[in-house]
Amino acid sequence: MKDNLKQLLQTLRETSPLVHNITNYVVMNYTANALLAVGASPVMAHAVEEVEEMTSIAGALVVNIGTLSAPWVAGMKLAMRQAATLVKPTVLDPVGAGATSYRNQVLAELMEAAAPDLIRGNASEIMALAGLSVQTKGVDSTMSSLSSVEAARALSDRYGCVVSVSGAVDVIVDVDKMAYVANGHPIMTRVTGMGCAASALAGAFCAVEKNVFEAAIAAAATMGVCGELAASTLAASALDGQGRVLPGSFQMAFLDALASLTPEQLAEKANVRLDSKSA
Ligand SMILES: Nc1ncnc2c1ncn2[C@@H]1O[C@H](COP(=O)(O)OP(=O)(O)O)[C@@H](O)[C@H]1O
Ligand SMILES: Cc1ncsc1CCOP(=O)(O)O
Numbered sequence: 001m002k003d004n005l006k007q008l009l010q011t012l013r014e015t016s017p018l019v020h021n022i023t024n025y026v027v028m029n030y031t032a033n034a035l036l037a038v039g040a041s042p043v044m045a046h047a048v049e050e051v052e053e054m055t056s057i058a059g060a061l062v063v064n065i066g067t068l069s070a071p072w073v074a075g076m077k078l079a080m081r082q083a084a085t086l087v088k089p090t091v092l093d094p095v096g097a098g099a100t101s102y103r104n105q106v107l108a109e110l111m112e113a114a115a116p117d118l119i120r121g122n123a124s125e126i127m128a129l130a131g132l133s134v135q136t137k138g139v140d141s142t143m144s145s146l147s148s149v150e151a152a153r154a155l156s157d158r159y160g161c162v163v164s165v166s167g168a169v170d171v172i173v174d175v176d177k178m179a180y181v182a183n184g185h186p187i188m189t190r191v192t193g194m195g196c197a198a199s200a201l202a203g204a205f206c207a208v209e210k211n212v213f214e215a216a217i218a219a220a221a222t223m224g225v226c227g228e229l230a231a232s233t234l235a236a237s238a239l240d241g242q243g244r245v246l247p248g249s250f251q252m253a254f255l256d257a258l259a260s261l262t263p264e265q266l267a268e269k270a271n272v273r274l275d276s277k278s279a
């Protein structure tokens with residue numbers, strides 16, 4: 001596992017895959033910078049007139065439903081179908097699933113159009129997508145990732161895809177196996193776009209690793225390790241009166257950590273536990 005993480009980050013840096021993102025207005029800039037920082041090449045494109053061409057030249061497609069509207073949904077469906085036709089990996093981030101009936105309806109339509117290879121969301125989103133009635137709070141989770149394991153399994157079984165649930169411990173579920181990634185920093189929940197960056201990085205790793213389960217683990221570990229490194233590099237001026245990390249400085253430090261992370265550091269600091277899925 002450690003050798004594989006090291007190899008995957010090296011390959012990502014050497015090949016700099018193009019990642020086609022159809023994502024939300026809130027995080028577009030930050031997501032593009034996160035992809036650049038880790039070593040990938042981002043492009044944001046959502047117009048129905050061009051999404052199929054863009055998906056065709058990309059190494060992976062990332063669809064994020066954060067700020068939906070009908071024309072964007074049309075673009076998402078076209079892109080997802082094109083990715084399926086060309087056997088390119090697709091990551092779906094079901095931002096705010098369960099918060100409104102429109103989001104739930106669109107998610108059902110997207111899953112029908114072409115099931116993604118990986119679904120990456122927080123626990124509330126994964127539980128809502130699995131059909132559970134959960135208390136949702138917009139785009140933030142009200143549940144722990146560990147409490148969503150059954151829902152993640154149900155989704156993985158239903159669509160034959162990998163499901164990655166973020167939280168204090170990221171839980172990655174495949175049809176026949178699971179992994180737990182225990183890295184990260186609590187300040188990551190106080191900075192918008194960290195989950196979206198996790199999904200975009202998953203797209204980048206899927207572009208260089210056919211095994212979606214391994215790619216999802218690499219993305220979760222990269223996010224978590226960089227969260228830890230970024231927090232640890234912050235000077236006293238970026239801490240509050242009680243020594244806690246402040247979000248603004250963290251956001252920038254995180255990009256720097258992505259850019260300076262070495263494959264060796266990733267392998268050394270990643271806290272990954274693999275598990276066979278119990279029946
Ligand atoms: N309590 C926590 N401690 C450490 N890392 C966390 C914690 N909560 C979330 N993370 C990390 O923050 C990133 C975003 O996850 P999350 O906040 O769950 O997504 P979203 O922004 O979609 O709600 C992930 O890399 C995750 O591992
Ligand atoms: C705040 C917000 N509202 C719509 S999309 C969005 C960004 C969500 O980003 P993340 O899921 O990474 O926290």
Ligand SMILES: [Mg+2]
Binds near residue numbers: 122139
């Ligand atoms: Mg999110």
